[in-house]
Amino acid sequence: MNTTPVRKSRRKAKASPGNAYAPGKQSAHASASSKDAATEDVPAGAGSIFKALHILERIVETPTPVSVAELATTLGLSKPTTHRIATFLEEFGFLEREPDGRRFIESQRLVDLSLNVLFAAAQRPNRHGILEWVVEQTGETCNLGIMDHGELVYLDRVEAEWPLGLRFEPGSRVPLHCTAIGKLFLSMQSDENLEALLKTLRLTKYTDTTKTDPATLRSSLSEIRKAGVSIDNQEFMSGVVCIAVPVLDPAGRIRAGLAISAPEARVSATRVLEYAPVLRAAAARMQAAMFARTGEDDAGMGELLQIR
Numbered sequence: 578m579n580t581t582p583v584r585k586s587r588r589k590a591k592a593s594p595g596n597a598y599a600p601g602k603q604s605a606h607a608s609a610s611s612k613d614a615a616t617e618d619v620p621a622g623a624g625s626i627f628k629a630l631h632i633l634e635r636i637v638e639t640p641t642p643v644s645v646a647e648l649a650t651t652l653g654l655s656k657p658t659t660h661r662i663a664t665f666l667e668e669f670g671f672l673e674r675e676p677d678g679r680r681f682i683e684s685q686r687l688v689d690l691s692l693n694v695l696f697a698a699a700q701r702p703n704r705h706g707i708l709e710w711v712v713e714q715t716g717e718t719c720n721l722g723i724m725d726h727g728e729l730v731y732l733d734r735v736e737a738e739w740p741l742g743l744r745f746e747p748g749s750r751v752p753l754h755c756t757a758i759g760k761l762f763l764s765m766q767s768d769e770n771l772e773a774l775l776k777t778l779r780l781t782k783y784t785d786t787t788k789t790d791p792a793t794l795r796s797s798l799s800e801i802r803k804a805g806v807s808i809d810n811q812e813f814m815s816g817v818v819c820i821a822v823p824v825l826d827p828a829g830r831i832r833a834g835l836a837i838s839a840p841e842a843r844v845s846a847t848r849v850l851e852y853a854p855v856l857r858a859a860a861a862r863m864q865a866a867m868f869a870r871t872g873e874d875d876a877g878m879g880e881l882l883q884i885r
Contacts, residue, residue: 707863808849
């Protein structure tokens, strides 16, 4: 069996690109609510904190770098105030500037903070229990993952009674182009975002079945998009097959992926499709756990899942 090492996520905060590729960033609802919140009465002395949080929210929900002028206009703040707070956030490592020096993006420290929140949230009883239910129904290992910086990051995992012997702890990073959840994310990108990703991804060959030709991969992704289900037929690790389905937000955008992994000696790539109904039921439950409380994002979960 292929024992390719898996890279761990940098989970400690650092002051120092992914799901800017997630199609369809936050709607006008977020912008309007941010602007309203920025002008509401807040506790004495907390105004700057609220403004800083709204600036961070606006930057992470926007697919392109944001200037001070754009932030000020969107949030209803003065340019001097916006510049002062954004510079403060940059100095403390939560924002970075683009090379032009005028526009801001989230820093690695902010990304790491978001991932740590996701790791903790994914393992709360209601969400972790969904993965346990999948294992009970199928007898196979279940994973929950998201796309971040051109890689797949595992948020949670429940092993089957007969584990695969693979160590994918929360925070483990694996490639997109040859994993079931990774290909699912790629398949649900806009054409523009997909092309941008394919220009930066290293299509490394891990096994004899890994797709390393961009044209072949695009064709496979098109089929995955139509089917709404993704198969990894020993493309990342020899002897292991996987199936994945998306976890969608209320707007129909992919926020995470649920997958089953099994040894090919026990479950063939054809037979693993039989697990699709169980995974889809679990994905619906996961969607409800993440988003159903308000009809919007559960405690900001949707925005956190928009990691670049």
